[in-house]
Amino acid sequence: MAELERQGFSVTVLAPETNGLLDLDKFSAAIRPDTVLASVMLVNNEIGVIQDIKAIGEICRPRGVLFHVDAAQATGKVAIDTRQLNVDLMSLTAHKTYGPKGIGALYVARDRRVRLEPQMHGGGHELGMRSGTLATHQIVGMGECLRIAGTEMATEMPRVRGMRDKLYQRLAARKEVQVNGDMQNRIAGNLNFSLKLPNCDQMIASLTDIAVSSTSACSSGGASVSHVLQALGNDTQLAGNSIRITVGRFNTDEEINFAADYLVQKIDECRAALERQPA
Numbered sequence: 001m002a003e004l005e006r007q008g009f010s011v012t013v014l015a016p017e018t019n020g021l022l023d024l025d026k027f028s029a030a031i032r033p034d035t036v037l038a039s040v041m042l043v044n045n046e047i048g049v050i051q052d053i054k055a056i057g058e059i060c061r062p063r064g065v066l067f068h069v070d071a072a073q074a075t076g077k078v079a080i081d082t083r084q085l086n087v088d089l090m091s092l093t094a095h096k097t098y099g100p101k102g103i104g105a106l107y108v109a110r111d112r113r114v115r116l117e118p119q120m121h122g123g124g125h126e127l128g129m130r131s132g133t134l135a136t137h138q139i140v141g142m143g144e145c146l147r148i149a150g151t152e153m154a155t156e157m158p159r160v161r162g163m164r165d166k167l168y169q170r171l172a173a174r175k176e177v178q179v180n181g182d183m184q185n186r187i188a189g190n191l192n193f194s195l196k197l198p199n200c201d202q203m204i205a206s207l208t209d210i211a212v213s214s215t216s217a218c219s220s221g222g223a224s225v226s227h228v229l230q231a232l233g234n235d236t237q238l239a240g241n242s243i244r245i246t247v248g249r250f251n252t253d254e255e256i257n258f259a260a261d262y263l264v265q266k267i268d269e270c271r272a273a274l275e276r277q278p279a
């Protein structure tokens, strides 16, 4: 975005609603007669919410706006049919779907006559679009991880969702837990919540028995509080004391039970410490 502005484009950044989803009327109203491109994440990397890409594409197309979708977090999690979705450009990456790092793809709709600029110049490989010898092992790795995801998805997602929902139910029973982002329009494996406990930042910073992604007011020094969680209307403390749990292909019920017990115990310890403090 900063790079586009540096090149002289004017960029409009739309804030989501408090559930993390884009309001389609606001999106439509933000398109100007000179708008050339809209870009939306299919699945958000922090809160896992799924945008209504088909509807957004339907807004873009009649107005001549090219529609780019970042689907890095979506492959293997939601069915993607670029034609049905009215998408012109879609970026993909292998390593978020159990594939190798360092390989991705850009889908370009053939019938939309998108004119792309090469990012690399040289030998003119791939019709001049990507000069340089291709890394065959990376390409095969990406193809294979997506093939596996395609065949596994139908059974994997309900299983992952079951585990995620179990965690969700255990945690949401604590009144200090505020789930971030819409729970309906959300990929199966994502859970993201903030803790309404003013004394929990040390605890969050020292969650060592499970692998979660967290920000705590003390670990971040207040500097790198999630812009996504703030865009949902959370203040810096709530956005700062957040935990993201991703349940994936290789998780087990035992691990989910362990994580739930562990987190509930930590939350209860924080609340108990707070209640012991003299008023």
Ligand SMILES: *Cc1c(COP(=O)(O)O)cnc(C)c1O
Residues within 6 Å of the ligand: 041, 043, 044, 045, 070, 072, 073, 093, 094, 095, 096, 102, 103, 104
């Ligand atoms: C990871 C990610 C990217 C970047 O992909 P890399 O292959 O790591 O460069 C882009 N967008 C989203 C939403 C992501 O989650």
